[in-house]
Amino acid sequence: MKYTTRQKAILLLSDGTIFYGKSIGIEGTTFGEVCFNTGMTGYQEIFTDPSYFGQIMVATNAHIGNYGVNEEDVESDQIMISGLVCKNFSFNYSRANSSGSLEDYFKKQNLICISDVDTRALVSYIRDNGAMNAVISTDGKSIDELKELLAKVPNMEGLELASKVSTKAPYFVGEETATYKIAALDLGIKKNILRNLAKRDCYIKVFPFDTTYEEMKAFNPDGFFLSNGPGDPDPLFGAIEIAKKILSNDDPVFGICLGHQVLALANGIPTYKMFNGHRGINHPVMNVITGKGEITSQNHGFAVNREALEKHADLEITHLHINDGTVAGMRMKNKNCFSVQYHPEASPGPHDSSYLFDQFIENIKSCVTK
Structure with a gap:
């Protein structure tokens, strides 16, 4: 019955282009920058990745929801995307260790999703015209009303979003008796990053985005980690100042994604908004130091x-x-600092990039033994 009685839905892009689809059953209107992810699997990890905060996700895979959800397949405690656009939404699911359906998962968190959209045409349009703000609506609002509301949504460029997803208070991950202590700045950190550090004998204290360097240093860490996260890195003045002080004190530091960009800005290297960005689990990267290629997850x-x-x-x-x-x-030639724009913890290779966490530990060891 759901396939024949579902409410009509609208996707409106900021340039006035309209795509039509159907609601999966959650009424409402939501806004964000429209982007697409080319991953064939891992939709739950994508939906809960804090780096996607403020974005409407277009799934290029034809089927979303077919293997349900599992409580362990999350990168944060809640869904982070603003909304979902897909071709076929699977109300029925099949996987031995699933804990429920994606439909129920969305209903619990009131995530608006529209399906039956021509996602091939939509992705082609975004590729040609660039990422832009959009609105998806399932509650019958008129096009004119949606245009008026969409015009008020701020652009992603210049938008600070780390404060929306960062922890409000410090917390700990790992065993307190671990060999190494890591101070992690949470700009939108993923749980699997923390797992990768913990399993390498690290005790991690995760700090809010607006922490000071002095507060992090009081933990007496062996190394610093600057996390991934959403939004434009330019407005993150506090994080950039922390990075400058880390470098000034020659502390070992590793940055991923937004953390990578913050380290660049701390060195006076500008960043820029990409036409479309990179979002998927099959992006090829060349390690120019070793000459080896890596299959990477990027967002x-x-x-x-x-x-x-x-x-x-x-x-x-x-x-x-x-x-x-x-x-x-x-990496810096004169400091114990390196960073990457992709996500080694996501393991699309599956282990092509896991050496980066080992490299971080080796860098810490070299400082401890000095």
Whole structure:
């Protein structure tokens, strides 16, 4: 019955383009920057990734919801995307260890989803015209009303969103008796990053985005970690100041995604908003130090300026995105600092990039033994 009685739904892009679909049963209207992810699996990890906060996700895979949900397959405690657009939404699911349906999961968190959309045409349009704000509506609002509401939504460029997803109070992960202590700045950190550090004998204290360097240093950490997260890195003045002080004190530091961009800004390297961004689990990256390729998971709409980075005397590129030549990793020649633009904890390779966590530990060891 759901397939024949579902309410009509609308996707309206900021340039006035309209796509039609059907509601999965949750009424409402939601806004965000429309983007697409090319991953064939892992939709629950995508939906709960804090880096996607403020974005309407278009799934390129034809079927979403077919294997239900599992309480362990999350990267945060709630859904982070603003809404979902897909071709076929599976109300029925099949997986031995599923704990429920994606439909019920969405209903619990009131996540608006529209299906039966021509996602091939939509993705092609976004690829040609760039990421832009959009609205999806399932409650019968008129096009004119949606246009008026959409015009008030701020653009992603210049938008600070880390404060929306960061922890409100410090917390600990791992065993207190672990060999290494890590101070992690939460700009939208994923749970699997913390798991990867913990299983490498680390005790991690996770700090809110607006923490000071001095507060983090009081934990007496062996190393610092700057996390992934949503939004534009430019407005993160506090995080950039923390990065500058970490570098000034030559503390070991590892940055992923937004943390990578913050480290670049701390070195005076500008970032820029990409036309579409990279979002998927099959992005090819070249490690220019080893000459080896990696299959990576990526989720970012901003990037580090390659030309400025190549001119910087104290920085060098370590990884490049093979498809478009954008910076995928860097390190400092004179500091114990490195970072990547992709997500090694997501394991799409599956283990192509896990060495980066080991590299971080080795960097800490080298400082401890000095």
